[in-house]
Amino acid sequence: MFERFTNEARDVVVGAQNEARGLGHRYIGTEHLLLSLLHPKRGAAGAILADAGVTAERVRADLQRLLGEPRLGQLDAAALEAIGIDLDAVRAKIEETFGPGALDPPPPARRRGRFRRQSDPDCPPTGHIPFTARSKKVLELSLREAVRFKHRFIGSEHILLGLLREGGGLAAKVLVDGGVNLDDLRHRAEESLRQAA
Amino acid sequence: MTEATDLAEAASSADAGIGLRAVVALRRLLETLEVLQVGNARRQGWSWQEIADALQVTRQAVHKKHAGRWPDKSR
Numbered sequence: 001m002f003e004r005f006t007n008e009a010r011d012v013v014v015g016a017q018n019e020a021r022g023l024g025h026r027y028i029g030t031e032h033l034l035l036s037l038l039h040p041k042r043g044a045a046g047a048i049l050a051d052a053g054v055t056a057e058r059v060r061a062d063l064q065r066l067l068g069e070p071r072l073g074q075l076d077a078a079a080l081e082a083i084g085i086d087l088d089a090v091r092a093k094i095e096e097t098f099g100p101g102a103l104d105p106p107p108p109a110r111r112r113g114r115f116r117r118q119s120d121p122d123c124p125p126t127g128h129i130p131f132t133a134r135s136k137k138v139l140e141l142s143l144r145e146a147v148r149f150k151h152r153f154i155g156s157e158h159i160l161l162g163l164l165r166e167g168g169g170l171a172a173k174v175l176v177d178g179g180v181n182l183d184d185l186r187h188r189a190e191e192s193l194r195q196a197a
Numbered sequence: 198m199t200e201a202t203d204l205a206e207a208a209s210s211a212d213a214g215i216g217l218r219a220v221v222a223l224r225r226l227l228e229t230l231e232v233l234q235v236g237n238a239r240r241q242g243w244s245w246q247e248i249a250d251a252l253q254v255t256r257q258a259v260h261k262k263h264a265g266r267w268p269d270k271s272r
Contacts, residue, residue: 103230
């Protein structure tokens with residue numbers, strides 16, 4: 001499949017891996033493809049997203065919000081005290097066994113489905129990082145979009161269209177949460193492809 | 198009013214917001230403890246099946262939730 005990818009589209013795929021690695025994630029999800037598409041040198045798709053008001057900074061901030069670790073903070077301590085649990089006492093007991101800070105750097109939270117996260121800041125991912133099922137699907141759909149347009153190549157717009165057609169990943173959620181109209185984005189990407197043809 | 202009576206009041210409060218916030222805090226504490234204890238069990242050589250039995254869940258459930266967290270020794 002990759003032989004049909006333009007250099008630009010290959011850069012998107014490689015860039016997605018770098019985005020995942022940079023965030024300490026052990027998978028390449030749709031969100032990493034989106035971040036990679038937003039890179040300044042990734043061609044038309046990046047420009048279309050920018051026109052729709054999508055910026056890498058905002059996507060990163062949204063991801064942080066969606067994937068952020070639940071931290072046992074002062075509000076938790078207060079809430080637990082309200083039902084008779086002394087978090088400091090719990091912490092002291094745990095630290096007796098597991099050492100200082102055992103409860104502090106909260107371990108990577110369990111995430112299911114699109115929110116599942118397999119990152120561990122203490123052990124950054126190296127080597128091969130696999131695509132999630134969704135992001136694989138996005139790449140397959142980008143090929144299908146190229147076929148639909150009778151294009152012999154896959155460019156960044158096709159990947160964007162694949163991302164929008166897949167529609168269920170974290171990327172789509174971030175876009176929708178940010179008030180982006182996915183249909184509108186799709187039309188713009190299709191228009192860009194028609195003009196390029 | 199002392200701090201203790203404040204707390205007693207909060208604890209017996211019918212305020213759903215306070216009660217629900219306590220549930221969230223408990224869940225966070227539970228998740229944190231579970232990760233800590235599962236990690237400890239793994240380091241002590243417990244199998245996923247043994248951990249699952251102890252937690253009273255299926256092996257698949259515990260594996261799906263925690264296996265990605267620690268490097269598999271066989272790899």
